[in-house]
Amino acid sequence: MSNKDSRRVVVTGIGVVTSIGDSLAAFANGLFGGKCGIGSLSLFDTTDFSCRVAAEIRGIDLNARLGTPGTKRVSRCDLLGLVAAGEAISNFGPAFKTCDRDRVGVIMGGGAGGMLSWEGYRRAVWSGRKRPRASGLLASSPSTMADLIGSRWGLNGFRTTVTTACSSSATAIGYGFDLIRNGAQDMVVTGGSESLSELTFAGFNALRLMDPLYCRPFDKNRQGLSLGEGAAVLILESYDRARSRGAGIYGEVLGYAINSDAYHMTSPDPEARGMHRVMEKAIAAAGLHPDMIDYINAHGTATRVNDQAETRAIREVFGEEGSRRIHVSSTKSMVGHCLGAAGAVEAVATVLALEKQRLPPTIHLEEPDEGCDLDYVPNRSRQCEIRFALSNSFAFGGNNTCLVFGRGA
Amino acid sequence: MSDIVITGIGVISPIGVGRETFWAGCREARSGIKKITAFDTDSFGCGIAGTIDDFDPRRFMSPRVYRRMSKISRMAVAASREALEDSGLDLDTTDRDRVAVVLGTSYGSSSHVEDFYVSLLKEGPRGAQPFLFPETVPNAPASHIAMFHGITGPNTTFCQNEISAESAILYARDLLAHNLVDVVFAGGAEELSQMLFSCYDAVGALCRTKAREDDSVRPEPGKGLVLGEGAGVLVMERGDHARARNARIYGRIRSGVITGGTAELGHYEREGTQMARAIREVMKQSDMGPADIDQIHVSANFSGELDRMEHDRLEALFGERKTRLEVTPLKYLMGDFGGAGVVRAAAILLSLYYRQAPPTVRLKTLKGSDGPVIWDPAPSHKIATALMTSSTFGGASASFVFTRE
Numbered sequence: 001m002s003n004k005d006s007r008r009v010v011v012t013g014i015g016v017v018t019s020i021g022d023s024l025a026a027f028a029n030g031l032f033g034g035k036c037g038i039g040s041l042s043l044f045d046t047t048d049f050s051c052r053v054a055a056e057i058r059g060i061d062l063n064a065r066l067g068t069p070g071t072k073r074v075s076r077c078d079l080l081g082l083v084a085a086g087e088a089i090s091n092f093g094p095a096f097k098t099c100d101r102d103r104v105g106v107i108m109g110g111g112a113g114g115m116l117s118w119e120g121y122r123r124a125v126w127s128g129r130k131r132p133r134a135s136g137l138l139a140s141s142p143s144t145m146a147d148l149i150g151s152r153w154g155l156n157g158f159r160t161t162v163t164t165a166c167s168s169s170a171t172a173i174g175y176g177f178d179l180i181r182n183g184a185q186d187m188v189v190t191g192g193s194e195s196l197s198e199l200t201f202a203g204f205n206a207l208r209l210m211d212p213l214y215c216r217p218f219d220k221n222r223q224g225l226s227l228g229e230g231a232a233v234l235i236l237e238s239y240d241r242a243r244s245r246g247a248g249i250y251g252e253v254l255g256y257a258i259n260s261d262a263y264h265m266t267s268p269d270p271e272a273r274g275m276h277r278v279m280e281k282a283i284a285a286a287g288l289h290p291d292m293i294d295y296i297n298a299h300g301t302a303t304r305v306n307d308q309a310e311t312r313a314i315r316e317v318f319g320e321e322g323s324r325r326i327h328v329s330s331t332k333s334m335v336g337h338c339l340g341a342a343g344a345v346e347a348v349a350t351v352l353a354l355e356k357q358r359l360p361p362t363i364h365l366e367e368p369d370e371g372c373d374l375d376y377v378p379n380r381s382r383q384c385e386i387r388f389a390l391s392n393s394f395a396f397g398g399n400n401t402c403l404v405f406g407r408g409a
Numbered sequence: 410m411s412d413i414v415i416t417g418i419g420v421i422s423p424i425g426v427g428r429e430t431f432w433a434g435c436r437e438a439r440s441g442i443k444k445i446t447a448f449d450t451d452s453f454g455c456g457i458a459g460t461i462d463d464f465d466p467r468r469f470m471s472p473r474v475y476r477r478m479s480k481i482s483r484m485a486v487a488a489s490r491e492a493l494e495d496s497g498l499d500l501d502t503t504d505r506d507r508v509a510v511v512l513g514t515s516y517g518s519s520s521h522v523e524d525f526y527v528s529l530l531k532e533g534p535r536g537a538q539p540f541l542f543p544e545t546v547p548n549a550p551a552s553h554i555a556m557f558h559g560i561t562g563p564n565t566t567f568c569q570n571e572i573s574a575e576s577a578i579l580y581a582r583d584l585l586a587h588n589l590v591d592v593v594f595a596g597g598a599e600e601l602s603q604m605l606f607s608c609y610d611a612v613g614a615l616c617r618t619k620a621r622e623d624d625s626v627r628p629e630p631g632k633g634l635v636l637g638e639g640a641g642v643l644v645m646e647r648g649d650h651a652r653a654r655n656a657r658i659y660g661r662i663r664s665g666v667i668t669g670g671t672a673e674l675g676h677y678e679r680e681g682t683q684m685a686r687a688i689r690e691v692m693k694q695s696d697m698g699p700a701d702i703d704q705i706h707v708s709a710n711f712s713g714e715l716d717r718m719e720h721d722r723l724e725a726l727f728g729e730r731k732t733r734l735e736v737t738p739l740k741y742l743m744g745d746f747g748g749a750g751v752v753r754a755a756a757i758l759l760s761l762y763y764r765q766a767p768p769t770v771r772l773k774t775l776k777g778s779d780g781p782v783i784w785d786p787a788p789s790h791k792i793a794t795a796l797m798t799s800s801t802f803g804g805a806s807a808s809f810v811f812t813r814e
Contacts (some may be wrong), residue, residue, distance in 0.1 A: 049534045073674060102686065106669060110568065120528065126530050134611035136676035141515065142547075143569045149802035150669040156683050159669030159805040160576040163517070163547040163568040171565050178583065186775075199522065202529045203542035260510065260564035263556040265543040272559060277506065395551030396543060399564055 013235030055336030056226030075114030081193030105158030109169025109192035111144025111340025166395035168342025174256035185280025193231035217330035228336020255286030261398025275313035282402035300330025417496025417644030419488035423459035459637025459744025481519035484640035485550035513573030514749025517547035520602035574750035575807035597748025598640035631713035631777025637744020641751035672804030725778035735769035
């Protein structure tokens, strides 16, 4: 995870589908426009739930976007991922077709995978309907995404899936970074996808972790998170390779770190030791110093405990002066918490911030909280010099990941 | 660069609960596949699996600790406990930030997923049981291991069907090789729930075998998959770190490779091209050829598709070396599950350390035309190197070479 090796790792393809934009350009507009993707749910019945909102992706025919028949057995999660992968590969350019397929790996981050499909089957069995078609069950695993991407584009290199809940796709990107830096692969297609599902929604509802209105990260009156769905795919390769073919470079991955709170399955350590150490380790692994970080894309779920702990951790890493200087925002305020895809969606937001030299906002921030007193870029994006940035993902089970990004130029 | 070694092994498997029982069972080719008694299989076409019915978590931890854990988490923590004790490592004198936990699992706690969803269907959103939900994430077992031992270093979980544990072992190797940590608890875990079983049965993947309780169950290659469950944890270190503390070393991971092939949904890679490439690559990285490999451990699982693919590819790769190629298909004794790779690796490492090869079958057994499997008792030829190959439905493959220290 350190930057001591000679191979620099850059991002040369990006695809993204979210509730605020279903392509890279649309997502960038939504992001810097402070668009809110959180609204009522149509995917399943939310009667009797305390919270009835989420950031659902609407207005896009996923099957039509993919353009090929035979996607009926593919879950919603995997459709989102295939659309994002298609855009990333298209953005990469025609050179993708001539790469050595044996040396292109696929590492995805997953969450509930095809849970929505499994739920449909399970409900049918429960209601005693005639034996429902089981073929959709084959695609239920979160590992299916990597297999589908690998098979569809004939990618024979490395293949695996990270499943650490909210930090899955951040770790996946980090692992992809490792494989390029070490020369194990020429390119890695990485990222994550997640679809809303009733089970996940009911779980967060039962734990009373969701805001019935919309999530309000770092706000004094925040009530919890808003779930979201989406997919983001990034193509990583070495800087030298990208340069030699004159490729457009979106940004650079400088390093990452992962660790464990070893504290509790659903609550973060209130002393934020794990969060603090993972950011420090990541910055060191990237060969940087906290002084050089200008922006943090926060985990920022808007639960009372996360935002407090994360703020505390940032203060400890950056010190008094650094905390006054640094800019932090939670893009979950716009796209919701995309769980298995969150790390990747937020990595794209971070890369865009560096590319455009513009801070994405934390929307819905109306009243500051005394315990959360950093610059969270309230409500409106703004231009800013950003040299390097972090993206945080602090998952259920205390699985913390921090990615470090730099500009592409 | 230092070698990567294994200094502790913990196993909870259908062949035996606990490392010693497991190893004794391996040597006898004792099958853990039996009639399922944990749940009702009357409505299913299949009634057998490699279930673990004699795992008592109290052997490994207190009820207060395991009370809220799913079976998969209990097995994972138990295996980690056994592995730690076996390694002789003292965590109190170790920097816990430099101790990692990396696991692999295909489904995590499918029983908790089922129970939680059923509570939702029955009682509605207000009746859904909140304490069930945190156990539904695949990273719960690894998190429980971290909490149990107070380990704060890198912690991650992989999920890639039958190479889930292999993914974990490979990531663990890289963490050590790049000196990011000093110790890794690496492994895999899987529980067999009625829900999971019913899904596999519904898609027609399982063998259509029913059995009575005391029946000797003898599945046949090609007649359909047999599922299993279990957990394993290896304590991995750099060789110099292990030798500095006079640890007993079971063996080395010499090389490891993962490849991805093209497969139709729910099927294995048709020709096994990438599986073969993983094997060739892993031997090349070890500076070995087919003649240098003493043991071959295959991932054949009675499905037919995978068994035949491994047969054909291994025959092509190793055929010239011997007229009667012998392989060890450990899943024929315990069933198939995502975390199985670590249990298979444990069998390899124990065989290397004790200088005693596990039983084998003739390669042609995998083709599936010979009736029930016949095991040859441990052959007496040298066993200092082992190849482990694993392939998934979905197209991915993993290959490892293990050697004696």
